[in-house]
Structure formats: structure tokens, C-alpha cells
Amino acid sequence: MRKNIKLTAAAAAALALSLGLTACGTASDPAAKAESGAKADPNKALVVAASPTPHADILAYVKDNLAQKAGLKLEVREFTDYVLPNTATQQGQVDANFFQHKPYLDDFNKKNKTTIVPVVNVHLEPLGLYSKKAKALSDITSGQTVAVPNDTTNEGRALKLLADNGLITLKDGAGSGAKLSDIEDAKGLKFKEIEAATLPRALGDVDAAVINGNYAIEADLEPAKDSLALEKAEGNPYANFLAVKEGNEKDARVEKLAKLLNSPEVKKFIEDKYAGSIVPAFGPTAK
Missing domain, CATH: 3.40.190.10 (Periplasmic binding protein-like II)
Known part of the structure; x- marks a missing residue:
């Protein structure tokens, strides 16, 4: 034990x-x-x-x-x-x-x-993007709300994941510390900043959420299977x-x-x- x-x-x-x-x-x-x-x-x-x-x-x-x-x-x-x-x-x-x-x-x-x-x-x-409503990235559309971690580094990391998957466009030069104000084109999406640890519990209240791997696993999510988008390990x-x-x-x-x-x-x-x-x-x- x-x-x-x-x-x-x-x-x-x-x-x-x-x-x-x-x-x-x-x-x-x-x-x-x-x-x-x-x-x-x-x-x-x-x-x-x-x-x-x-x-x-x-x-x-x-x-x-x-x-x-x-x-x-x-x-x-x-x-x-x-x-x-x-x-x-x-x-x-x-x-x-x-x-x-x-x-x-x-x-x-x-x-x-x-x-x-x-x-x-x-x-x-x-880091992964999860949803209880969307079955694919293409289901995340204008007018929907995406929750992201509210601490500086994980929010920047979350925004990069969204940008890498074509859901938003970040301003040139926005790095790991990117903020919501660095979004050049939100493509109609709305964002909600939430403490990283509580994101799994908030998943049902938003259209999608970017969740840290440890918190996803604690919430019985399987990042490799359940995420709509997942960070690459290389580099x-x-x-x-x-x-x-x-x-x-x-x-x-x-x-x-x-x-x-x-x-x-x-x-x-x-x-x-x-x-x-x-x-x-x-x-x-x-x-």
C-alpha cells in the first residue's frame, strides 16, 4: 500500500x-x-x-x-x-x-x-484539446468557447497548440508566454481562462478545453485516445x-x-x- x-x-x-x-x-x-x-x-x-x-x-x-x-x-x-x-x-x-x-x-x-x-x-x-461535444477538430467552430489554463506558461503553451492545429492565428513573435492578447485571429472563438487543475471539471461547461496531461489522466481521460489534438513529443x-x-x-x-x-x-x-x-x-x- x-x-x-x-x-x-x-x-x-x-x-x-x-x-x-x-x-x-x-x-x-x-x-x-x-x-x-x-x-x-x-x-x-x-x-x-x-x-x-x-x-x-x-x-x-x-x-x-x-x-x-x-x-x-x-x-x-x-x-x-x-x-x-x-x-x-x-x-x-x-x-x-x-x-x-x-x-x-x-x-x-x-x-x-x-x-x-x-x-x-x-x-x-x-497538452491536449478535449471536448464532450465535439468529435473532431472540424467541429470546433465560430461562436464556441474554449477554456485554457490561466497560468502564464501553460496558457501560452495551450495557445500554441490551438495555433498549430489551425484553430487560431497568433501574432508573429508570440512565444511560449503568449497571452490572449497575442491572438491575431480568433476565428470567432471565445476563450475562458481557468485554473489548470479545475479544467477537467469545467469541460462540460465549455465547448472544448486545453488540459494538462496529468490533470487529464486524473480525470480518467486518455490523452492518446481522447484528445482532439495533442502536443508532439519531439523537440x-x-x-x-x-x-x-x-x-x-x-x-x-x-x-x-x-x-x-x-x-x-x-x-x-x-x-x-x-x-x-x-x-x-x-x-x-x-x-
Whole structure:
């Protein structure tokens, strides 16, 4: 049985309060560095914050099948939002996190003055367009409403998916941070910005929605089968990775976990369990 710790809304709120009240060392604090990174106790459990699916599932596989042989004690704490895992990592409430891609982390660090850094890529969750009303892309027509994630990087990613499939036209130069204002031709479509985690529940209230792969799977959608359009894996910058607070990359426990997450066993687990809806994307992260 999995013994991961899942944060409910109340628990998450309590953690957020504790983070605000706890004085922790920063990246420039010598005392903080002395107790972390390469000098961290290798016998203590490595605590990793993760989204429930697929991140915590992959970590649970590592914990149950690979960690003990590698001499790694692993504890997984599940979070259901995209903010607290980074905040908890920055403040030392957890040792690492596994839930995000590079464009999101870059934007988060910039806005919050945090110093989280990627360690190793693990997998890609293709973003997909879903609908309970349309059976094909050609069914998405003028006057209909499409929901997109409301956070900066995932909204830009969603708009690119729509543009790549001919549903909208973006202005020249609109990149990964594209906003609704960057749509040059909406082709009669209307847009609704919704928090990424709640998009599956809103699917019945709109004509279509662009949903992150992990949230689609949690909602019993199969991206490879159920999506009207799906991101391509080749050359995709949105691989999800293990991340830590800067300075902790050489923690021996982190290095062990990084190696296990890029192992042949984990590759097979991802391919067998997710059948193309989530794909391995091993290797170094983009700088």
C-alpha cells in the first residue's frame, strides 16, 4: 500500500501558513548551505513534493521497487496545486519536487524570487484539446468557447497548440508566454481562462478545453485516445523534471533519485502504464 502523504486543501493551507511563519536560510545564507547539498545526511529520507499523477505514481514505483537497493530512503508528499511544491522546496519543508517543466519554473522563479533549479528530465505530459461535444477538430467552430489554463506558461503553451492545429492565428513573435492578447485571429472563438487543475471539471461547461496531461489522466481521460489534438513529443521544451533549491544538486540522495528516475526500469514503467499518454523524456534539462 502506498504511504504517500497527500495534502488536502486544509492541510495545504496550514502548510502555506507555516511557510510564511518559518524563518529558513536562503541561497545566500552560509548556515543554510552548510546543512544542505553535498553535506546533507545521506541516511535521512529524501522528501519530495509531487503532483499525484503521474509524478507521485512514478516516485511510488521507484520507492517500492528501486530505492531500497540503491540505499535511498524516499518519502513522497502529494500536492494538488502548482505553487506550494516550489514554495515548500525553497523554504526547506521538502528536499525536492517533481511536477513542473522549465518554462513554468523560469516564470515562477522570476515572479517569486525563488532559486529552484532543475536536476534531470523524466517525462513529457502532452497538452491536449478535449471536448464532450465535439468529435473532431472540424467541429470546433465560430461562436464556441474554449477554456485554457490561466497560468502564464501553460496558457501560452495551450495557445500554441490551438495555433498549430489551425484553430487560431497568433501574432508573429508570440512565444511560449503568449497571452490572449497575442491572438491575431480568433476565428470567432471565445476563450475562458481557468485554473489548470479545475479544467477537467469545467469541460462540460465549455465547448472544448486545453488540459494538462496529468490533470487529464486524473480525470480518467486518455490523452492518446481522447484528445482532439495533442502536443508532439519531439523537440518539446516542456519535459517534467526533478528539481531542488539551488545548492542542493549535489545532495547524494538527490543524485541517487535522479539516476533511478532515468533508469530502464522507470522507462518501462512509464511506457507500460501510460501507453503513450505520457512519454519518457530522460536526460539533462534545458539551461
